[in-house]
Amino acid sequence: MIWEIGYMGVAIALLVLVISALRILREYERGVIFMLGRFWKVKGPGLIVVIPGIQQMVRVDLRTVVMDVPSQDVISRDNVSVKVNAVVYFRVLDPEKAIIQVVNFYEATSQLAQTTLRAVLGKHELDEMLAERDKLNIDIQQSLDAQTDAWGIKVAMVEIKHVDIDPSMVRAIAQQAEAERTRRAKVIHAEGELQAAEKLLQAAQMLSRQPEAMQLRYLQTLGSIAGDKTSTIVFPVPIDLLGTLLGQVKKFADRAG
Numbered sequence: 001m002i003w004e005i006g007y008m009g010v011a012i013a014l015l016v017l018v019i020s021a022l023r024i025l026r027e028y029e030r031g032v033i034f035m036l037g038r039f040w041k042v043k044g045p046g047l048i049v050v051i052p053g054i055q056q057m058v059r060v061d062l063r064t065v066v067m068d069v070p071s072q073d074v075i076s077r078d079n080v081s082v083k084v085n086a087v088v089y090f091r092v093l094d095p096e097k098a099i100i101q102v103v104n105f106y107e108a109t110s111q112l113a114q115t116t117l118r119a120v121l122g123k124h125e126l127d128e129m130l131a132e133r134d135k136l137n138i139d140i141q142q143s144l145d146a147q148t149d150a151w152g153i154k155v156a157m158v159e160i161k162h163v164d165i166d167p168s169m170v171r172a173i174a175q176q177a178e179a180e181r182t183r184r185a186k187v188i189h190a191e192g193e194l195q196a197a198e199k200l201l202q203a204a205q206m207l208s209r210q211p212e213a214m215q216l217r218y219l220q221t222l223g224s225i226a227g228d229k230t231s232t233i234v235f236p237v238p239i240d241l242l243g244t245l246l247g248q249v250k251k252f253a254d255r256a257g
Contacts, residue, residue: 023048023057030095031057042095060095064156065106069113071164080126083164088113088144094152102151109144109153116144129163136160 025031025044033040034056043057050057071085090109092098098105120140121129129136137158145155 017052020052021049023050025059028061028063030060030062032060032095032099033057039096039100058099060092060098062092062095064089064091067106067110067113069110069117071162072114072118074118074121076121076126076129077123078125081166082126082129083162084117084121084129084160085162086113086117086140086158086160088155089157089159090148090153090155092152093154097150097152105151105153108151109148109155112147113144113158116140116147119143126165129160133160133163 023031024047027045030042030044031048031050032042033050035054040055048057067088067090069086069088071083074082074084076082088109092105102108117140120143121136124132124136137160140160141155141158144158148155
């Protein structure tokens with residue numbers, strides 16, 4: 001009876017040992033296995049066996065992590081103080097490096113994202129932060145990804161969410177935008193005047209080469225203002241036009257006679 005109890009106890013102990021040695025990893029998980037403190041291999045997904053007391057396993061999630069970068073005080077290249085926050089999308093590509101090369105890859109990536117955000121944006125002016133956000137997102141992503149590559153981390157995307165500016169600076173930017181719009185309006189008006197002057201010069205040159213065209217233009221102008229009966233219009237008639245008209249009348253008279 002005692003032997004049976006002993007065998008049963010051994011069997012239960014072995015069963016508990018086997019059960020404790022089994023691990024189930026989901027499709028998006030990997031297990032970094034250490035044997036007697038040394039790295040052995042990366043296992044998963046599915047059912048794996050970890051020998052208790054000899055092997056240890058660290059779970060690593062391979063899904064994309066969405067990490068919020070808290071608001072950072074940034075001094076732009078033109079010495080404007082702004083507060084900028086962003087969001088970083090990254091995931092683990094190499095579980096071995098993510099566990100062995102850095103103590104806490106999530107915290108390390110968070111701190112690195114904050115310093116990289118300040119460093120990259122500090123090289124640009126305020127206008128670039130506001131107008132070229134897509135370009136800045138790419139610059140931050142590439143810089144951050146290059147630094148986290150040694151940890152087996154892939155930074156897929158960085159998005160700047162908000163650029164908060166001091167209220168006094170907002171007023172200055174509004175005045176600058178208004179001045180820019182005024183400048184553009186004046187430039188457009190000046191360009192229109194220049195084009196009109198060029199066209200008038202071309203028309204004058206053409207009319208000077210063709211006296212008949214000048215005379216015809218006079219007649220058209222007289223016809224256009226003749227319909228206005230509310231005012232008296234004194235219209236100067238060139239001598240050469242009168243001479244031409246008298247010549248035409250004389251020719252007609254000669255033919256009639």
